[in-house]
Amino acid sequence: MFNDKHSSKILLALVAILLLVTTGYLVVLAATGYDLIDFNALDGPGIGIADERRALLPYALAALVAAILAIGLWVRDRRVEGADSASSSELQRALRSRDTSRAFARRLSTQVDELRSEVGMLGGAENLPELILQLSLELVNADRGAIFKRKGAGSEPRQLVTALGFDGDPRHSAIVNRFAVQAMDRDAIVCHGRDVLEEHRESSVDEEIENVTAIPIFVRDELDGVVVCANSETFGSHDEDVLIALGDQAGAVLKNADLHGELRDSYVATVRMLAEAIRVKDPHLGSHSEDVSGYVGRVAEGLGLDPKRREELVCASLLHDIGKIGISERILLKPGRLNAEEFGVIQLHPRIGSRLVQQVPSLAPLATFILHHHERYDGSGYPAGLKGEEIPLGARVIGVADAFSAMTSDRPYRGRMSLEEACEELERHAGTQFDPDVVRIFADEARLRPPSESEAEPGLGSVLDDPEFQARRPEGEALLGGPRDLTDHLTLLYTHRYFHEVVG
């Protein structure tokens, strides 16, 4: 009924009256000051003070002042308590918001790390937007959504990065488009319920949407895109700070994905550059390496290796003979049989290759596969004479694929073996030269899905057809300075000639 201000005044008046009465004053109510003067003159209603009590007046006044002070302090405390209560509620809301945002960031970070460890250097970045969207939908309890990326300046045009849950294509939704643009134009979160959305429905995709929350994504304070979440079960109850944090986290992860993409491009460029170096040394050796990497990829799949290990294995197989770029062409391309010394030099190529890739940190995990790709299952291989499962699995796989590629390639002194002949040859040497399990998986895979007969040779043309390169070659000189039948020295033991002449 009364506010604090009025209550305190009334209380003050009552206390004052009480004090006056208890100290002997007669208290009367007077409408004006004249009434009081008249009271003394007329001996009517007013305040009269008995002479014998007049001495107590200073004490009464002191008590009155104390009462006023006490009441003033009481009123102030009540106001401070009210303010504290409001501020405490605000603080709790901020803490809740911070905890929710941190939980979202932690979850996103953990899942991004898991994704990275699973997919390795070559994959993963393309899955990140979907991961971000999935976690965003969970955060706002929405059942469908999309992420758009800004292309160029302004909010238009924008590119759909990923979408989840929609029956139709969200790009055909007037609602999604309208509010994605609105969030980007305003640099602010946009939330609308059914009442606002009704007038904007144009397509069947729009009919799927009950409510929409559009959250701008910022990367280093620059607007980069927007997350659109639709059909939130808890629509309208989301803390704006949490949604802003969601946009910021999404932006940070997408930026990291871009950086990872650059790192991945650099990794791929390094592998390609080294593979190209092999190819320049001998185009035949280059295409052999590509064949081997193709087979290895398929066997790795059959072995159930995770994407990261598969990727390492494919790159290692592409570079398995990289060490040969350190071997003299006089030996590599020598016609006829190699003497013991020359053969010893050739056998250095796994060590040379392994040391080469160890110089590049991102390629270092490939070194062990390259080092041991000429080991034999029975321990008679090189360079370490490892036996059975002492040989790294990747190296055992490369060994089988290496032999298969050599046997199914044309040689000047013989035609290529058929797929079936090559598989039988592998099976014949399973358990001695090759890992029997790897041979079984490889042969099954090769018979089920025969390798393509003509492998593309990307990148080679760009080097060999370079006019500058051609101009520097003496007229008529063979590019590699030797006949092709020397390729047997490059692939060494795992050739048709090896099986029939060396092994007998």
Ligand SMILES: [Fe+2]
């Ligand atoms: Fe080799």
